[in-house]
Amino acid sequence: MSTIPEFDVDIFSDEVLRDPFPTYARMRELGPVVRLTANGVLAVARYADVRAVLIDHTRFISGKGVGFNNQFNEVRRHSVIASDPPRHEMLRGVLQDRLGPRSIRNVEQIIRPRAQSLVDEMTRRGSFDAVTDFSQVFPLEVVGELIGLPVDARSELLRWASGAFNAFGPPGDRTSAGLADIAEQFEYIRNVATRDQLAPGSMGAAVYEAADAGVIPEEYCLHLLSAYLTAGMDTTVNALGAMVWLLGTHPEQWHELRGLPHRVNAVVNEVLRIEAPAQLFSRVAAVDAEVSGIEIAAGERVAVIYGSGNRDERQYPEPDKFDIHRNAAGHLTFGTGLHACAGQVLARIELQAVLESMIERVEAITIGEPIRKLNNVLRGFRSVPATFTPASVKNSVFSGESA
């Protein structure tokens, strides 16, 4: 029987969260499956193995939770992300109806002008914080409106979303604080995001309509609204922050990209690959299973590290290099298989709209000293001081506007 190499680094320590990539590289070197002794779980860190586990949803299940502590997995047991078929189909169907490409296409017309005015405002200001003034504003506004939330009650949503991702972690202070944030988010949904307060026709209202039509039991409404409020906000915030940071710290590539606007989708993929906003979740082996010839016993929890698969040298040459010419379309940032991100079309539209607006309107990006935010699952910044120098001639390739 194959043995699983042990690795005694706590992947949720501050030190690793600050820069997890050297640790991931050591894990990938050790083998396809590694036992994280400090965290009491197995892990897959190579691209092919992350993919293999995600695709095999009958042997590597989500129904025992995808977090790393029992309390969280219990609190979240009704959520879409922690469900297996057939319950998963029932819940995902409600989200998919509103987040699928057909429904979301109309949203593009709302998002694009907002992205343009946000970028305009930042160029007018000159210096701003690419996280608090820029990245946080956009998803909060866009997703808040799509869910149909009352405008004056949105201020705590990002804090709760960030906390909800911390709550996936192993027992500890960061995780406990995250569990308290989830409790507050649930209170908000029970008191504010109610049937009568959500905008008619919104994604949020559609959740209650699904319950009224008997498509889902009533108790799942809370968890579907929580899925929107958690998954749809801080993930995209971190992706936007990473995008400004990466482009600002690679001025020669920014300059080149302004002349290659057709590469917008490819560059969004490269940003998502190298700085995956959600670094990992987990699965539990439902039966004795095998990954790249390594046996995994039934009942083992396996950390599935998207952020490491994306930096696997077996898949991407020079994986730590940000490269606007790379084809990173196969990255694992949205997961894959049954639980692949339900909101990825929306997230891509948001990122593309912002990048297109930047290409049109921003000549140069200057970045100050960034501050990382440490989160058990999310990778992102607390603050990125930035300056946008307005383009003297507007690059009007996307809008068709005259320069």
Ligand code: HEM
């Ligand atoms: C850049 C932004 C985003 C990233 C990096 C991201 C990442 C992910 C990942 C990795 C998963 C897979 C979880 C698993 O394998 O267990 C996922 C699932 C999910 N995401 Fe996203 N996400 C983003 C944006 C969004 C948005 C905007 C929404 C909705 C408004 C959303 C809603 C969901 C939902 C509902 C699931 C659960 C799907 C299921 O279990 O079937 N996400 N996301």
